[in-house]
């Protein structure tokens with residue numbers, strides 16, 4: 001097992017992705033703006049060309065938020081805590097909030113994984 005494929009290296013790589021840091025130098029940012037991938041690292045110059053996450057992060061977040069939504073829907077369905085319009089507002093805020101919060105770190109993780117796979121070639 002090489003250093004670059006050790007579990008600690010991979011966990012470090014995923015944490016860099018989670019915090020939107022460059023997978024190579026751990027300093028620069030992989031995104032400029034909310035979801036736009038940077039062309040290269042601002043610190044070390046590592047190119048992110050070809051590291052296209054496409055719709056992967058969006059699909060992953062949709063599935064994950066959907067799983068999180070099930071207990072919320074069940075709880076709102078069996079309790080009369082809110083009126084119907086309150087349930088709609090609560091579900092909308094929950095779903096939108098989690099989706100918007102999870103998209104950038106998920107994209108950072110996808111880019112880190114793609115960068116790692118490119119290094120293995």
Ligand SMILES: [Zn+2]
Nearest residue numbers: 022025041044
């Ligand atoms: Zn860098």
